[in-house]
Amino acid sequence: MNIEQLTRPHIRDLKPYSSARDEFAGQADIFLDANENSLGSATEEAYNRYPDPLQRAIKAQLAPLKGVRPEQIFLGNGSDEPIDLLFRAFCEPKRDHVITMPPTYGMYQVSADLNQVKVVHVPLTDDFQINIAEVITALRPGTKLVFVCSPNNPSGNLMALASIELILQKAKGLVVVDEAYIDFAPEASLLPLLDRYPNLVVLQTFSKAWGLAGLRLGMAFAHPAVIGVLNKIKPPYNVNGLTQEKALEALAAVAKKDAMVATLLVERTRLAEGLAALPIVGKVYPSDANFLLVRMDDARHRYQQLMGQGTIVRDRSRLALCEGCLRITVGTPAENDALLAQLDALG
Ligand SMILES: Cc1ncc(COP(=O)(O)O)c(C=O)c1O
Incomplete structure (x- = not known):
């Protein structure tokens, strides 16, 4: 796959903006190159300096982790930013x-509409898997992106790996x-496949999972040529300094993330079992994510009733294949208990 050929010609030829921090990223005593406020910030902590445009410290921590x-x-x-940039590029x-x-x-869909790019919909099968024959049939030279959400929202x-690999082998985009x-x-994750599939x-x-x-x-994550294109067209300081600082803090506390994931997985099972036992629940779909898709007796009504009690879930009942369904995020043990008690009282 030739990433250069895949890139829109005007973006291939674009001369990117060169920020002060692009032109000088080293150490110095006095920085008078970026029209910052050298006196400091109007906050307690100082954020008067532009952040690293390429977030090198975060990437150095993230690379071995991933x-x-x-x-x-x-x-x-x-x-959402890389999704939009992929369309634009x-x-x-x-x-x-x-x-x-x-x-x-x-x-x-929203990014496609924003960018005036047509979307070909190939619905998932009844058991929410990729309809692989239809996807392969739908592939054309003009198919520039194929979106696979796995685990799907x-x-x-999760989507079957064999289906994703077949798309990777057949797609020209x-x-x-x-x-x-x-x-x-x-x-x-599919990250280990990056070296095998440049697309x-x-x-x-x-x-x-990180709770941020x-x-x-x-x-x-992609082939360096794809990453290069995204970097070329992104706003210069797209990840702000506070976010970079906090991300580094989180990356130094991977165990905390892992512990939260472990708790949420235990809670997911408990919530799924509790929901399945309720008479107003028709089906709890198996989940590989931090939420459950739940078929109710009357989703719209139950949604309104929960809202009346101060509990907000997502009504997905108007989506094809999700008729009658609410999407419920796994919460804290106390939140999950409260939700189960509220639903139990409704039945
Ligand atoms: C499948 C999927 N991708 C991406 C996102 C957005 O993630 P972010 O908060 O990084 O923009 C969501 C958010 O709900 C999601 O469900």
């Missing part, structure tokens, strides 16, 4: 198209595997 090289990592303002508006597999994460399940929930799954892009995030949704830090 088993990749720093040049295979892009960091963005949430995973590789999809010609009104000409190219992407494939998504609904029901799935809504931002692929809102169904919660990039295959974007969104692993936002991979830390909660029993199977490993693979893996998305992960600090928003779920408020910081907005998303990761894209």
